[in-house]
Amino acid sequence: MFANLQERLDKAIKTLKGEGRITEVNVSSTIKEIRKALIDADVNYKIAKDFTDRVKEKAIGQAVLTSVSPGQLLTKIVMDELTELMGSSSIDINLKGSPGNPAIILIAGLQGSGKTTFSAKLANFLKTKRSKSVLLTAADVYRPAAMEQLRVLGESIGTEVFIEQDNKNPLDIANKAIARAKAHGYEVVIIDTAGRIAIDEEMMNEIKALKSNLNPSESLFVVDSMTGQDAVNTAKAFNDAIDFDGVVLTKLDGDTRGGAALTIRSVVNKPIKFVSMGEKVDTLDVFYPDRMAQRILGMGDIVSLVERAQAQYDEKEAAKLNEKLRKNQFDFQDFLTQLNQIKKMGNLKDLLGMIPGVGKAIKDIDISDDAFKKIEAMILSMTQEERSNPDVIDGRRRQRIAAGSGNSIQEVNQFMKQFEEMRKMIKSMNKMQGAGRMMGGLPFGKR
Numbered sequence: 001m002f003a004n005l006q007e008r009l010d011k012a013i014k015t016l017k018g019e020g021r022i023t024e025v026n027v028s029s030t031i032k033e034i035r036k037a038l039i040d041a042d043v044n045y046k047i048a049k050d051f052t053d054r055v056k057e058k059a060i061g062q063a064v065l066t067s068v069s070p071g072q073l074l075t076k077i078v079m080d081e082l083t084e085l086m087g088s089s090s091i092d093i094n095l096k097g098s099p100g101n102p103a104i105i106l107i108a109g110l111q112g113s114g115k116t117t118f119s120a121k122l123a124n125f126l127k128t129k130r131s132k133s134v135l136l137t138a139a140d141v142y143r144p145a146a147m148e149q150l151r152v153l154g155e156s157i158g159t160e161v162f163i164e165q166d167n168k169n170p171l172d173i174a175n176k177a178i179a180r181a182k183a184h185g186y187e188v189v190i191i192d193t194a195g196r197i198a199i200d201e202e203m204m205n206e207i208k209a210l211k212s213n214l215n216p217s218e219s220l221f222v223v224d225s226m227t228g229q230d231a232v233n234t235a236k237a238f239n240d241a242i243d244f245d246g247v248v249l250t251k252l253d254g255d256t257r258g259g260a261a262l263t264i265r266s267v268v269n270k271p272i273k274f275v276s277m278g279e280k281v282d283t284l285d286v287f288y289p290d291r292m293a294q295r296i297l298g299m300g301d302i303v304s305l306v307e308r309a310q311a312q313y314d315e316k317e318a319a320k321l322n323e324k325l326r327k328n329q330f331d332f333q334d335f336l337t338q339l340n341q342i343k344k345m346g347n348l349k350d351l352l353g354m355i356p357g358v359g360k361a362i363k364d365i366d367i368s369d370d371a372f373k374k375i376e377a378m379i380l381s382m383t384q385e386e387r388s389n390p391d392v393i394d395g396r397r398r399q400r401i402a403a404g405s406g407n408s409i410q411e412v413n414q415f416m417k418q419f420e421e422m423r424k425m426i427k428s429m430n431k432m433q434g435a436g437r438m439m440g441g442l443p444f445g446k447r
């Protein structure tokens with residue numbers, strides 16, 4: 001997400017590194033680069049300029065702390081401003097219907113923006129995360145397959161879909177759905193409407209009529225984030241027509257530049273409430289401006305973190321380790337030292353995420369640092385002798401290590417086996433005479 005913007009901002013901020021403090025002179029080229037990065041991410045010029053003016057003003061006024069570099073300071077300021085630009089805090093969806101009635105959620109947006117997909121995702125979200133009973137309603141009477149599309153999606157999440165195949169009146173369909181929801185005690189009714197082109201008068205009038213007659217507790221404007229500034233312009237048109245309550249940004253999993261996410265809020269003064277990131281029904285997230293800003297600047301943090309860790313890296317230690325590897329003497333103490341090195345650099349997932357191409361692949365996988373904690377506890381439960389002579393660890397000792405580290409004997413056995421395999425691998429790599437070079441490529445090798 002926003003890979004290009006991320007990279008550009010990171011680069012821009014880096015140009016400030018090494019300077020003693022932030023001054024008008026040294027910050028101006030960085031500010032210019034940030035502005036260019038924003039404009040290239042399809043942020044409107046005026047917004048980009050106002051943004052960087054604010055950043056600059058704040059940056060120059062800051063006292064420089066010795067423990068924080070100007071680059072880190074600027075990262076923080078940019079992050080705060082990004083958060084502010086996207087709306088500061090998260091605004092929840094309104095699920096209160098008028099007394100005795102279900103909450104009505106009206107979904108509007110351009111053709112193909114992702115309304116139908118989002119309707120199903122929202123139903124799934126409300127069911128699983130908010131324990132609500134939901135009735136989906138197919139009120140797109142134009143596209144022949146539209147109702148069937150919603151029916152299939154509803155079925156996949158076990159949610160009833162209200163359909164009247166031959167009814168050509170969306171308002172009538174919606175009213176019938178609401179009556180059914182009342183009769184059956186549904187708490188929420190989601191109404192999926194027909195896609196429209198902003199300039200289509202007739203369809204714009206239809207959504208206006210739906211809005212004024214149904215009086216929904218929440219009307220949401222769905223927009224494809226890939227469309228950049230156009231997304232912002234259609235948001236304006238829809239806001240003028242129906243004065244919606246919130247924005248849903250879809251297709252953030254695609255190669256989107258970020259302009260829509262960054263600027264929609266400041267243009268229509270309505271919060272982004274959800275972001276949709278895939279075709280599957282469970283890829284919906286509540287929008288948090290601060291988390292999004294962190295994500296946009298995430299790389300910057302990690303890169304500097306690693307640079308710090310690398311600066312701390314002890315050349316002598318590294319040489320010693322290489323020597324031990326070469327002589328097949330890698331032991332538990334070395335293992336522990338390496339674990340601590342990795343820990344210093346940040347969390348494992350962030351580290352893996354830095355490897356090009358890996359970040360995306362592991363974004364949904366839960367890689368916890370707990371695995372490390374277990375291993376660390378086991379090694380710490382070993383005596384010095386055991387740490388440097390893994391071969392002396394017999395069954396009885398394993399039992400003691402298990403008890404001492406709060407792990408099961410199976411877990412200790414498994415770790416021993418893995419460690420043994422690793423040693424074998426090192427051995428065979430040594431045979432290939434390439435150990436030094438190969439280990440150098442791993443995070444714990446010599447740099």
Ligand SMILES: Nc1nc2c(ncn2[C@@H]2O[C@H](COP(=O)(O)OP(=O)(O)OP(=O)(O)O)[C@@H](O)[C@H]2O)c(=O)[nH]1
Pocket residue numbers: 109110111112113114115116117118140143146193194195196250251252253254276277278279
């Ligand atoms: N990658 C990705 N694809 C999405 C996302 N949301 C929707 N899509 C896809 O975009 C296409 C259009 O989605 P729909 O939900 O049918 O859009 P719509 O606004 O209902 O379209 P109309 O009813 O024709 O106006 C479909 O192929 C969806 O699978 C998303 O967040 N990420």
Ligand SMILES: [Mg+2]
Pocket residue numbers: 115116117140146192193194195
């Ligand atoms: Mg649709």
